[in-house]
Amino acid sequence: MLKQNWILILILLPFLEFSQNDSLFIRKIYDECLEKGHSYEDLRSLCKEIGPRLSGSPQAQMSVFWSEEKMNSYGFDKVYKQEIKVPVWKRGNKETAWIKKEKEWIPLHILALGGSVSTNGLLSGELVIFQNLDELKKANPKNVEGKIVFLNQTFDQKDINTFKAYGGCYSIRGEGAIEGAKKGAKGVLIRSLASGIDTHPHTGSMHYDDNVKKIPAAAVSTSDAELLQNIIGKIELFWEMDCFSGEEVTSYNVIAEITGTKLPNEIITFGGHLDSWDVGEGAHDDGAGVIHCLEALRVLKALNYKPQHTLRVVFFMNEENGNKGGLGYAEWVKNKGEKHIFALESDRGGFTPKGFSCDGNFNLIKEKINLYSLYKPYEVYEFEKGYGGVDINPLKKMYPDILLFGFVPDSQRYFDFHHAESDVFEAVNKRELELGCAAITSFIYLLDNL
Amino acid sequence: MLKQNWILILILLPFLEFSQNDSLFIRKIYDECLEKGHSYEDLRSLCKEIGPRLSGSPQAQMSVFWSEEKMNSYGFDKVYKQEIKVPVWKRGNKETAWIKKEKEWIPLHILALGGSVSTNGLLSGELVIFQNLDELKKANPKNVEGKIVFLNQTFDQKDINTFKAYGGCYSIRGEGAIEGAKKGAKGVLIRSLASGIDTHPHTGSMHYDDNVKKIPAAAVSTSDAELLQNIIGKIELFWEMDCFSGEEVTSYNVIAEITGTKLPNEIITFGGHLDSWDVGEGAHDDGAGVIHCLEALRVLKALNYKPQHTLRVVFFMNEENGNKGGLGYAEWVKNKGEKHIFALESDRGGFTPKGFSCDGNFNLIKEKINLYSLYKPYEVYEFEKGYGGVDINPLKKMYPDILLFGFVPDSQRYFDFHHAESDVFEAVNKRELELGCAAITSFIYLLDNL
Numbered sequence: 001m002l003k004q005n006w007i008l009i010l011i012l013l014p015f016l017e018f019s020q021n022d023s024l025f026i027r028k029i030y031d032e033c034l035e036k037g038h039s040y041e042d043l044r045s046l047c048k049e050i051g052p053r054l055s056g057s058p059q060a061q062m063s064v065f066w067s068e069e070k071m072n073s074y075g076f077d078k079v080y081k082q083e084i085k086v087p088v089w090k091r092g093n094k095e096t097a098w099i100k101k102e103k104e105w106i107p108l109h110i111l112a113l114g115g116s117v118s119t120n121g122l123l124s125g126e127l128v129i130f131q132n133l134d135e136l137k138k139a140n141p142k143n144v145e146g147k148i149v150f151l152n153q154t155f156d157q158k159d160i161n162t163f164k165a166y167g168g169c170y171s172i173r174g175e176g177a178i179e180g181a182k183k184g185a186k187g188v189l190i191r192s193l194a195s196g197i198d199t200h201p202h203t204g205s206m207h208y209d210d211n212v213k214k215i216p217a218a219a220v221s222t223s224d225a226e227l228l229q230n231i232i233g234k235i236e237l238f239w240e241m242d243c244f245s246g247e248e249v250t251s252y253n254v255i256a257e258i259t260g261t262k263l264p265n266e267i268i269t270f271g272g273h274l275d276s277w278d279v280g281e282g283a284h285d286d287g288a289g290v291i292h293c294l295e296a297l298r299v300l301k302a303l304n305y306k307p308q309h310t311l312r313v314v315f316f317m318n319e320e321n322g323n324k325g326g327l328g329y330a331e332w333v334k335n336k337g338e339k340h341i342f343a344l345e346s347d348r349g350g351f352t353p354k355g356f357s358c359d360g361n362f363n364l365i366k367e368k369i370n371l372y373s374l375y376k377p378y379e380v381y382e383f384e385k386g387y388g389g390v391d392i393n394p395l396k397k398m399y400p401d402i403l404l405f406g407f408v409p410d411s412q413r414y415f416d417f418h419h420a421e422s423d424v425f426e427a428v429n430k431r432e433l434e435l436g437c438a439a440i441t442s443f444i445y446l447l448d449n450l
Numbered sequence: 451m452l453k454q455n456w457i458l459i460l461i462l463l464p465f466l467e468f469s470q471n472d473s474l475f476i477r478k479i480y481d482e483c484l485e486k487g488h489s490y491e492d493l494r495s496l497c498k499e500i501g502p503r504l505s506g507s508p509q510a511q512m513s514v515f516w517s518e519e520k521m522n523s524y525g526f527d528k529v530y531k532q533e534i535k536v537p538v539w540k541r542g543n544k545e546t547a548w549i550k551k552e553k554e555w556i557p558l559h560i561l562a563l564g565g566s567v568s569t570n571g572l573l574s575g576e577l578v579i580f581q582n583l584d585e586l587k588k589a590n591p592k593n594v595e596g597k598i599v600f601l602n603q604t605f606d607q608k609d610i611n612t613f614k615a616y617g618g619c620y621s622i623r624g625e626g627a628i629e630g631a632k633k634g635a636k637g638v639l640i641r642s643l644a645s646g647i648d649t650h651p652h653t654g655s656m657h658y659d660d661n662v663k664k665i666p667a668a669a670v671s672t673s674d675a676e677l678l679q680n681i682i683g684k685i686e687l688f689w690e691m692d693c694f695s696g697e698e699v700t701s702y703n704v705i706a707e708i709t710g711t712k713l714p715n716e717i718i719t720f721g722g723h724l725d726s727w728d729v730g731e732g733a734h735d736d737g738a739g740v741i742h743c744l745e746a747l748r749v750l751k752a753l754n755y756k757p758q759h760t761l762r763v764v765f766f767m768n769e770e771n772g773n774k775g776g777l778g779y780a781e782w783v784k785n786k787g788e789k790h791i792f793a794l795e796s797d798r799g800g801f802t803p804k805g806f807s808c809d810g811n812f813n814l815i816k817e818k819i820n821l822y823s824l825y826k827p828y829e830v831y832e833f834e835k836g837y838g839g840v841d842i843n844p845l846k847k848m849y850p851d852i853l854l855f856g857f858v859p860d861s862q863r864y865f866d867f868h869h870a871e872s873d874v875f876e877a878v879n880k881r882e883l884e885l886g887c888a889a890i891t892s893f894i895y896l897l898d899n900l
Contacts, residue, residue: 034607157484431862
């Protein structure tokens with residue numbers, strides 16, 4: 001019996017040692033992020049000194065300069081940019097809208113959806129309410145023609161993961177203007193895609209169809225949606241938006257690398273998107289994501305870690321309204337003949353980490369690393385199949401064997417801030433952000449050591 | 451092979467059915483909490499209409515009325531109060547302090563510690579800084595005599611669970627005034643027990659020793675602590691506090707029950723504490739806790755659940771500065787000859803649920819219920835040995851076999867708000883609070899069905 005135990009120990013020894021080294025290094029990563037972290041101050045600087053960063057805006061351009069300088073200050077092996085073309089859409093004068101209820105004028109909290117056409121002056125019309133897109137699709141055009149559609153779909157509060165509730169409502173924002181125009185509507189308002197009831201409207205991208213008239217589209221706050229749905233009788237809306245689209249302009253993905261010592265030609269990409277919507281400060285979406293990944297590379301360098309593969313942080317441009325950064329990156333690296341093995345994206349906010357999702361066969365990793373045990377001291381426990389992210393998704397087409405990972409933080413507060421003026425630096429908690437940095441840094445370290 | 455499978459299925463069938471019933475009922479609990487929950491509005495009412503509720507204050511007395519009325523409005527089988535005596539301590543005029551740095555007067559953000567004596571007019575003296583209580587204990591009395599001690603121990607940011615960091619610093623607040631007085635100090639300031647750096651001082655209970663002089667004690671904000679530790683040379687402090695202690699007064703634990711259908715004499719107690727410190731609104735500490743438990747009883751009633759055991763919610767009074775509610779309750783129920791089998795406390799804030807801790811043998815539960823599997827859809831995953839809570843802890847002495855449980859939410863933001871003016875209703879997220887209610891309701895349901 002004694003002999004058998006010794007044999008077992010001898011067999012397991014290399015694995016135990018490997019695992020112990022990992023857990024010691026992960027502890028060092030967490031200590032660096034929590035005690036000497038740069039993430040919170042870097043995010044403050046990006047949010048407060050640059051602000052919101054819609055593709056094609058001067059702020060987006062400044063954020064490219066900011067990123068290059070910040071990356072250079074950390075002394076990585078390489079810092080460079082990849083040129084891309086991005087669409088230009090501008091809000092113009094701030095949008096305004098009122099409803100008339102009996103003799104009272106009530107102003108609404110409203111934001112144009114990204115990409116919307118203007119109202120071409122003050123637009124007025126009767127509001128016709130639908131609870132979701134299907135109701136609108138089934139409506140008799142006579143009841144919609146010449147009116148303004150209001151799509152009032154609510155988040156399903158029963159979904160534990162708020163991204164699922166968001167997915168359930170997404171079509172009213174994405175397709176509302178197309179379906180409204182098909183029925184002859186003059187414009188479309190949607191209830192903001194948000195968990196809570198408050199006065200912040202939430203913008204986001206929308207689509208037009210070249211075969212259908214382009215009508216203006218905007219989101220109203222959830223508190224206004226509650227108001228509208230409770231009004232009995234006819235509602236008249238008065239509405240003006242001056243937004244417009246311009247010609248494509250040049251912009252950039254911003255990239256930093258530590259070169260691999262053993263397999264420099266095999267690349268692990270991790271990043272988030274540098275652009276944001278033009279309200280708030282893009283703090284959770286996706287300031288937190290780019291800062292998570294920047295901090296991961298900084299921490300590995302600070303700990304004097306020499307990666308086997310090339311570790312590459314990418315700040316993608318234009319995730320919000322075009323994904324030109326993600327599409328351009330995948331094409332560019334494929335054309336250069338680079339070999340990409342893993343990619344990770346952080347684009348779900350700077351909240352307490354829960355785990356990682358894998359678009360691909362997660363078991364390939366879990367068979368080799370006991371993620372549950374290594375992450376247990378850090379209260380990170382979820383390693384399941386799921387989406388990687390919008391920016392890294394195009395890599396799948398170029399590299400069918402690549403594993404894509406998404407960083408998964410707690411989702412409960414995300415849709416209080418998403419695409420709204422409330423998404424500011426103050427909405428990010430320092431420890432939650434730092435724990436996200438540490439979880440991601442550790443994951444990149446583990447992938448590099450597979 | 452086929453036959454063996456059938457036998458296995460037949461053996462497992464009752465267990466599977468039981469487990470399926472449980473999971474269906476838990477889904478109903480979550481739906482009720484998330485879609486038709488009362489918790490958020492009840493917490494708003496407690497925080498905004500009553501406010502902070504220090505034992506012995508008029509607000510604490512009003513909160514007893516509020517609780518009785520609210521419980522009665524839900525139509526529980528019994529609503530009643532248990533009389534206790536509570537200490538009285540009052541802040542008096544708001545405390546003030548300045549330091550003099552060269553020719554500049556700098557006001558400090560300061561709060562008397564609960565139970566402190568006054569400064570007896572404007573007190574001034576030289577500040578002497580120690581990094582922790584041990585340094586003070588080892589100091590030469592000559593260097594402390596006639597001075598004011600400043601204890602500057604920082605939270606250990608490396609602790610993943612912030613309660614551990616809090617525990618590590620607790621002694622400077624609890625014992626600082628005793629150790630300072632032993633060395634002849636005129637007073638003691640401490641760095642607030644808080645995770646972040648901001649301008650909110652955090653109060654909390656402190657102790658005196660009857661054999662040592664009682665000297666005044668207060669907390670300064672972490673931002674002021676950073677300021678003080680960076681000043682080179684002598685710091686002179688000017689400080690006044692008018693706080694005082696009064697005679698004990700009558701107060702109450704407030705109690706609501708649904709009577710058990712099968713075992714009415716076996717009691718499951720769950721609760722939090724109704725009192726709070728006298729700044730902020732006691733939203734996370736412990737408005738969230740009492741509302742969690744109130745909502746649990748309401749939801750079980752709303753779902754027409756008939757418990758086997760008697761389910762009893764207790765709003766304990768005086769957790770913060772005396773624990774007279776918890777001590778009194780344990781003694782009272784023992785004297786009445788009641789049988790108590792389980793107790794659960796929520797006193798760690800209204801954040802996203804992580805799980806439950808058990809002061810006792812958790813395996814007794816885990817062998818009978820697959821908590822991990824039942825809670826997996828709700829992202830609740832931690833079921834480990836740990837503390838129950840201050841209010842229910844005295845039950846252990848009375849009932850050696852009782853199992854005590856603590857509700858464990860995410861801890862990252864708790865010490866931004868704990869005992870500070872920032873602990874207001876707005877610091878609580880609606881979904882996070884509701885998910886806590888649902889997790890606790892489900893746990894009480896499972897305990898009742900063991």
